Amino acid sequence: MLELVIGSKRWSSWSLRPWLALKRTGQPFHERLIALYQADGATRAQILPHSPSGRVPALKTGSIVIPESLAICEYLAEAFPEARLWPEDPDLRALGRAAASEMHAGFRALRLECPMDLARPVEAVPLSDDALADIARVRALWTDLLARSGGPFLLGEWSNADAFFAPVATRFRTYAVDPGSPVLAAYMERLLNWPDFREWEAAGRLET
Ligand SMILES: N[C@@H](CCC(=O)N[C@@H](CS)C(=O)NCC(=O)O)C(=O)O
Incomplete structure (x- = not known):
């Protein structure tokens, strides 16, 4: 197994x-x-x-x-x-892989200043210009992919790209970061209400 x-x-x-x-x-x-x-x-x-x-x-x-x-x-x-886990459409697949790789290799300021902590109370923190630039880039990526795919997830159906951005959605929520538009707020809610994510989150909140 x-x-x-x-x-x-x-x-x-x-x-x-x-x-x-x-x-x-x-x-x-x-x-x-x-x-x-x-x-x-x-x-x-x-x-x-x-x-x-x-x-x-x-x-x-x-x-x-x-x-x-x-x-x-x-x-x-x-x-x-x-x-x-990747869509059939080769263009969307390539863009999804690029987005996942960009997340994997980048967004350093956002990751350092807003670490994932599923048990932390929601509260904004002061953010550096680099973190604000990361947030702007996340918004642009999400907006572009949702428009291209038609949603409801980044590449249409739930995919590896959503797996890579689920932690970002938790950071936006925990640190009260404005997702930037109603479309992006709705996408964030879908990520955070995904049943598998909720299962992980419930277990994480019980950890000391
Ligand atoms: N690039 C690696 C990063 C993995 C990573 O940094 N994991 C952290 C936990 S989230 C870790 O193993 N830390 C070990 C430690 O704290 O000793 C990946 O994508 O899997």
């Missing part, structure tokens, strides 16, 4: 992405949760036997270990094509 090694659900935005994608496939899987931010290097010590990078998420397929969120989502899209 597939095993997905993840970090604390409250904080691990990287783990949330492939967990959502794996849930979407409908495949049974074993979940191994390792608490982040433990003292004295205990987190890394517990991750290393399962993930050679010392980081989570990692997917154990039975033959290999994939220690990277984007690579896991790509693997799942190929292994379970019936889940349609």
